[in-house]
Amino acid sequence: MITPVSTPRDAELFVRLPALLGGEAAGWSVPLFADTRRVFSPRFNTALAEWRVPRWLAWRDGRPVGRIAAARPVAGGALGHFGFLALEQDPATLRALLGAAGGWLAAQGATRLRGPLSFSINHEAGAQVAGFGGLPMPRMPRNPAWLPPMLEAAGLDPEMDLLACTLELAGETHRARFAPLLRRWPGRGDLRIRRLDPKRLGAEVALIRDIFNDAWAENWGATPVSAAEAETMARLLRPLLLRGTVLFAEWRGEPVGLLSLIPNVEQAAARLDGRLLPLGWAAMLRALLGGATSARVPMLGIRRRWRGTPVSAMALGALLAEGIGFAEHRCWRRLEISWILDHNHAMRQAMARLGAPETGRWRLWGAALPQPGA
Known part of the structure; x- marks a missing residue:
């Protein structure tokens, strides 16, 4: 089941979900909860006035098992983004989350979906496909190795790779x-x-x-x-x-x-x-x-x-x-x-x-x- 984030409890579960999924041990980066709350706080993140950013949670047996956000500028445009993606290793959950984000974006007039992007390419961008186990760096997301093939199996096409050089x-x-x-x-x-x-x-x-x-x-x-x-x-x-x-x-x-x-x-x-x-x-x-x-x-x-x-x-x-x-x-x-x-x-x-x-x-x-x- 997919539900929109509509209550303070939902919002806190959204913040904590990577940790609830096993965190670093399961391959997910876990930003400080306080930092993620600030990202979605209009008082701190004044750029929220320029974006529409709905969020959803995926549920199974009464517990949250996935999350996603969509992002689209208030000014509109053909491109919509998805991001803040974290979930259990389940293709059906991923398809449902992408369906929620993509359906909302299409209803807003977007014709193409791109991600993972936390708002825009100026913020956290991409899912890691190589270099697993390396030194973690600020704002460079970490995810399990199974996520990229699952995204492609869900019907997404690779568009661009972003590199880190050390x-x-x-x-x-x-x-x-x-x-x-x-x-x-x-x-x-x-x-x-x-x-x-x-x-x-x-x-x-x-x-x-x-x-x-x-x-x-x-x-x-x-x-x-x-x-x-x-x-x-x-x-x-x-x-x-x-x-x-x-x-x-x-x-x-x-x-x-x-x-x-x-x-x-x-x-x-x-x-x-x-x-x-x-x-x-x-x-x-x-x-x-x-x-x-x-x-x-x-x-x-x-x-x-x-x-x-x-x-x-x-x-x-x-x-x-x-x-x-x-x-x-x-x-x-x-x-x-x-x-x-x-x-x-x-x-x-x-x-x-x-x-x-x-x-x-x-x-x-x-x-x-x-x-x-x-």
Whole structure:
């Protein structure tokens, strides 16, 4: 039986379902319950005003055995998303959940379904298809290996793979190779790398949004970050900036690119089964204040008009060199650059030169939606 999430009890079961299904031991990532509640809180996540996000639970013998959410912008469009997927290993339950989400999206006017996506591609994206058992990273979902084949058996077609590449700092050679190139470059005096200023967080987040919306605009599946999303981003960034940062590349005073680094607090969160109490908060605080041994680079990009120029190449190299130095200062042992579109050959070549091989792969699927009355 599939029912909409319509009561506070339903909403809490939706939040806790990955843990109820066995959590990490069963292959599911279990975000902190408090974080998932905030995602669906209009007071915290102001971007909810721009999306319609109904949720459903699957039941068997009086207990919840699956969950799914649909997401569609208030502005409409042909594409609808499904996400927050978690369930027991049962094809019938998956088909019923997809049917609930797809039926609602079709009734709203969507003609195609894509997912898993938690709202949009700017958030948690894909189901893991390779790299199982690797180091967990923030906002990189984990799922059992049986889920991808079950999605395809349910009639979804693979659309795109998203890659994670990992640099082990102990063997890093980028800075030694890049330094002489930078010294010989005539424009080196006009290139500056600076860190985000936490005292100007609002303005800095607006700059991140501006660069992101330009640098990622032509990517497959790109969705611009709205002002409301940027406001939520600022709230999420504050605790991570205790140890992480955002680096901006400026050419003659113009911001041309960025790189962000966030400490891997997921190493601690993955052991908490979603709970901050009684002692989970202490583990998270230790991770935020210096207990993490790795980090994720979720954003690395250059504005489009500089692509293919020496400024772009040198800015990218300088961002990576500064980021590696920052990571070394923090005593992080590895950096995961994630995610990268499978067909982004330029970035994959950059990762090969960096010495950061592919260590994980996530996939998005899609399907045409039957139209009402068809």
